[in-house]
Amino acid sequence: MLQIVIAVIGKVKPPLTTLVLALLALVLFTAGSAALSQAAEPLGVPDREDIEYPDDEPPSDAELELGKTLFFDPRLSGNNRLSCASCHNPDLGFGDGLALGLGTQGNRLTRHTPHLYNLAWNTAFLWDGGAESLEEQVLEPIAARNEMSMPLDRLMVKLSRVPYYRNAFAKVYPEAGLIPETIARAIAAFERTLISDNSPFDRYMKGEPNAMSAAAIRGMKLFEGKANCIACHSGPNFTNESFHNLGLGDEDPARAAIVADDTLRGAFKTPGLRNVLLTAPYMHDGSLATLEAVVQFYNAGERKGATTSKLIKPLHLSETEIFDLVAFLGALTDPVIVARPEIPAGPDETESDAKHQ
């Protein structure tokens, strides 16, 4: 419960915090936990005014350019072949299109590559919530031996030899300069700009009745009603930022490894659903391949294992209701187009070396 209060505070601008806290306390004290279980945040259009920036300071253009350049630069991997964008590929919904991603050695990872849409509002990162901010999240896959395999001390040396980075870090972070924390800060600043908020759903919510098809409108009602997807996929970004075991039945401890709570064994973070059409395949293990397969998985509602969420139960959806839900999920599509930057050349690299993204 405390976590929920903190999450709400984290998302509200200071002047509103007191009011929200008071209202929330009222709800908690008068209605107790029964009210809470129904308190899924309503669906809606994300509000860019609600984004919290580090030090309450939106990034400068120079910081964004630096972050974007780093995001696309394959120097951030040990073998100079993988950039953040290799696996979080803008052309593949900021994923990689694979069930399980690949590390620098062509080795398969154990969890599906998550997308990066609308993370600006998130409070938990990575499938197990092992990072509590975008900045904290960024460095982990760079340094991880099975992912980008680029030790941070060596990365500092590598980047400091590139004139563009020497100049850009000195300009954007005059006090701290080029350190792991400023690399993380620049990339996180760029990632916060990956916002999808003009889908047919958003245009419908903003008052265009024709923006969504009749099937998608029926699907939205099922999403909030009979199918109860909103129990977890709630709010403008379609995630409650919480952790649930869906009974996919693998041996990954997931959240339990972060919070040492065995009831959270196999519990993974609810992913946001914006641009979900572009981010196939699905689930933390990439084991469900299509939107239809995901809806059918929840419709079957087979509860496997002791810690599987009690929200998993048969939904009794008809074929046409599955069709309508898939239509609604498609209506969450608003691709984010990012022009790939030039990768800056280093002093002793050929251009083609630097261009491996």
Add this chain to the structure above:
Amino acid sequence: MLQIVIAVIGKVKPPLTTLVLALLALVLFTAGSAALSQAAEPLGVPDREDIEYPDDEPPSDAELELGKTLFFDPRLSGNNRLSCASCHNPDLGFGDGLALGLGTQGNRLTRHTPHLYNLAWNTAFLWDGGAESLEEQVLEPIAARNEMSMPLDRLMVKLSRVPYYRNAFAKVYPEAGLIPETIARAIAAFERTLISDNSPFDRYMKGEPNAMSAAAIRGMKLFEGKANCIACHSGPNFTNESFHNLGLGDEDPARAAIVADDTLRGAFKTPGLRNVLLTAPYMHDGSLATLEAVVQFYNAGERKGATTSKLIKPLHLSETEIFDLVAFLGALTDPVIVARPEIPAGPDETESDAKHQ
């Protein structure tokens, strides 16, 4: 071979036809069939100048508006619930997101719903090529009992009672008026506008070296080389407009039912790959769910059954080569956004009746 010649003629503007015929004849006579098997049309950007319109006349704005309105109008189905756009949903890559589509009775169809991207250049339509023009194709699913189940004579009556259609058909087709052929012509005119030609791949081909990632560029080379996808997915629209049995092993006679040639049993049309990311799942039966699964299917190259194409053979692609091919397929993404029109009200219908799309 005659079919190929005709297909080429059909795509070239009259002044060029003679030249192309002469060149083609030269190739055929000098090099024989060995040359033909290597004559895959190169990949490229589609040329809107090459679109052939009925009567060589591009559609007027009024014809396009009529066609678009018909495309989205659920009156075109027997139960007023399904429009063309219900299954060819713009929010789902002009497909339905399902392995197999649904008819008006919630009945499953036997073939996967095909997308509608860049059909303006096509010469064969439907999975078995049973229609030779977009106009011919349009009426089939409307009248089919298991699809939209709307007998055309009754559709004429239904539409003629709607003032908008009475006026629009009289204006756009003053001689023919409202007949099945003009319905088909208006819808086909709209469908020809569903053009995707500004993907990262197109921008790369037009001279932006950063438009595609390094992985996608490597994937393109594999596509044209080692993986030999281009043997069938050739030309600016990534289809040779031909028919192949991939050994997916079902009992659908496919092309053999159209041309009475048993060697074409189970041979389906090569679909174009533009926006392939958006059109999951894949294959004529929707049996392959992700881009990765499709590449792995071809990589395995298991040739099942007597009429399976000899092009199906093991490709020996590594995991990173599969990654690169998926990245290239993602780079073919350039969604086509279509604003849904108002559905015109009829004389004795409530507005909500008309709005079921």
